[in-house]
Each structure stands twice: as structure tokens, then as C-alpha cells.
Amino acid sequence: MRKTGFVMLAAMLAGACQNDAQPAANAAENTAIENEADATNYQAEVIGLPLNARQGVFLRAVRDAGLTCQQVTESEKLEDREGNPTWRAICDGDSPHIISITRDGTAKILSRSDAR
Known part of the structure; x- marks a missing residue:
């Protein structure tokens, strides 16, 4: 047993x-x-997007940051900042935001509160 x-x-x-x-x-x-x-290199993904899709990414980033934006009406590539690709995105024709995309897909946004 x-x-x-x-x-x-x-x-x-x-x-x-x-x-x-x-x-x-x-x-x-x-x-x-x-x-x-x-x-995944999100920087390369954003750079490779067509203009309208890239501006959609910028719109989402601006809104996620709690800023008002109905439409990104234009954007232009700027010189890289801290090794991150950077753009100036204009919301609603008159509100500029500087957006840098990190490798992990984080959008860093610099906005002026007195832009309007």
C-alpha cells in the first residue's frame, strides 16, 4: 500500500x-x-505614409494631447529633433504644432498657446 x-x-x-x-x-x-x-520602427512607418494618411496621424496625435483640431490643413517636414523626424502641422489653417515621432511611435508635440 x-x-x-x-x-x-x-x-x-x-x-x-x-x-x-x-x-x-x-x-x-x-x-x-x-x-x-x-x-517596429514607427518613424519609418509614418515617413512612408501618403500625405493624407500622415496628416491623419498628426490629427490623432494633436487630439490625443488634448488640443483642439478639426483638421490638419497642411504639414511640412522640418529638421530632425533629438534624432526624431519632425513636422510642423497646421490645424484648421492657423494653429501650428511641432510633432516629433519617436521610434516606439510616441508623438511629442510642442504647441504655442498664443498661436491664435
Whole structure:
């Protein structure tokens, strides 16, 4: 009876170890997927967009920053700032915003509160 109990305990422990290995494998796979996503160069993605699509990105960035903008009416590429591609985006024909895009896709916005 004792031997049977020991064998069953050993079988249960072996099964538990196998179950622990599977989440570890899934965690490694998930980390690899996240690292692959981190490798996306959003700067190149934004630069490669057609003008209207790029201005849509600028519109979303300005609005996400809590600034008022109904439409980006024009944009122009400026000299890179801190190694990040930078544009001047004009909202509604008269509100300029300087937008830099970091490699991870963050939009850094510099706006003048007295632009109007």
C-alpha cells in the first residue's frame, strides 16, 4: 500500500511539473512576440505614409494631447529633433504644432498657446 501511494504521488508530481513547463513555454513565446512588436520602427512607418494618411496621424496625435483640431490643413517636414523626424502641422489653417515621432511611435508635440 505504501509503494502504491508513493508511485501515485510521484506520478502527480511529474504531471504538475509538465503543467508548469507549458506556461513557461507560452511565456517565452509571448515575450518573443512582444519583442518582435517592439522592433517596429514607427518613424519609418509614418515617413512612408501618403500625405493624407500622415496628416491623419498628426490629427490623432494633436487630439490625443488634448488640443483642439478639426483638421490638419497642411504639414511640412522640418529638421530632425533629438534624432526624431519632425513636422510642423497646421490645424484648421492657423494653429501650428511641432510633432516629433519617436521610434516606439510616441508623438511629442510642442504647441504655442498664443498661436491664435
